[in-house]
Amino acid sequence: MVKKGLAEVIGTFFLVFIGTGTAVLSGNVVGTLGIGLGFGLAIMVAANTIGQISGAHLNPAVTLAFLVNKRLDVQEFIVYVAGQIIGAILGTGLLRLILGMTDLGVDNLAQTTYQGISTTGAFIIEMTLTAILVFVIMSVTSKKGETSYNGLAIGLTLTMLHFIGVPLTGMSVNPVRSLSPAIFVGGDAMSQLWLYILAPLVGGLIAAVIAKTLLQTEE
Template sequence: MQVKSPEFKVPELRDLERSPQPLAAEFVGTLLLVFFAVGAAVLAGEYIGTLGIALAFGFTLLALAYTLGPISGCHVNPAVTLGVLMARRISLETAVKYWIAQLVGGIAGAALLFLVAKQVPGLKTSETFGSNGFGDRSAVHINTGGAFVSELVLTFLLVYVVLGVTHRVAVTGFDGLPIGIALGTIHLIGIPLTGTSVNPARSLGPAVFAGGAALSQLWLFIVAPLVGGVLAAVVHALTHPQPEGVLGLHAPQRQRG
């Protein structure tokens, strides 16, 4: 007797707006990304180094993409959601709900990580705690302008890959593989520069618990990734065949059903 693997339906816009499951998936996914990937830097950074941290981010997102992709698209990142919104794959209402779920999830993941870190004697959690930074908070002391440009370009790559390998909302088939590889590569480059954000929710959570300069520099790691997400959507519309309604180029067609 042959057992069939479960089939996942690609989420439609109306499904995302009516069901609480995509929002729960975005909350849980962002929580897990922050806890495990940022946790790799906070709890194990001196043992695994930059390569290990980069792999932790890439592998965590890869696992989440296959787990949550059929449910919510596995954005777990406000910049990705903004790019998908610009591509007219979700509505503004859904995007706002995703952003709330992601930001709350990022803070919850950081809170859980903070709780664990506090149980490790001698582990410093103030000022750093896996937060992003520039100037004297950067390993290479990159300045504000350099940090902004690097975060913009690195986020551009991530969102561009997400838009390029997915159709509509869901992550299916082998879509998760290039997304995870892209995030890992991005961290190999970005960790020495800013600690790598490319994700406002990932930056917000640790900064809340690090305090001090981490909070005062947080604006850059919110603005630059969002700008990178917008640019990725614009360039994707120029380089890939687009359905009508993308980026407002044509009037969107009403869905039937």
């Protein structure tokens, strides 16, 4: 159990540090595609390293889906989510530390906020995009769908979702990815954090039910 928790710490650290670091340091150069690839490649690396230990959830919405479909128990759920929170905070903390040694400032940590879209619209976007991501994960990690290309499928899915998510909500689909920058930056990122926690969890729940009933992933 401890190994699984530590694996989630490491994997989530990879995801948040590399993904948000790409957005902050290279976002103006690489654009939405590059940012999406930053997150997508990070999750692919995690899937192919610590994936054999914990499955590389790196996201409470994914872990919730696994809990709902009885692929893990409540104790494992708590350990996984705790590891994800710690890993995300470490990732953002290191990024902030590095930025503090430059003249870039520490106000931009790739925190997620929504502007130009209603709260309802932002909720629907985050919920829907998370549901798509988790649906893919539940499918490719099932006994019926598991292949050696799981990490690639998941990474490319996360990458393509950025094309829709970045312009509208900043693209989270992961509560801890939004939590960690909000802790350091505060402001709108903190006041809007509830949406970036609740919407992905609802999306993960929906995906779990659809995958189980439609694809029969748990049989």
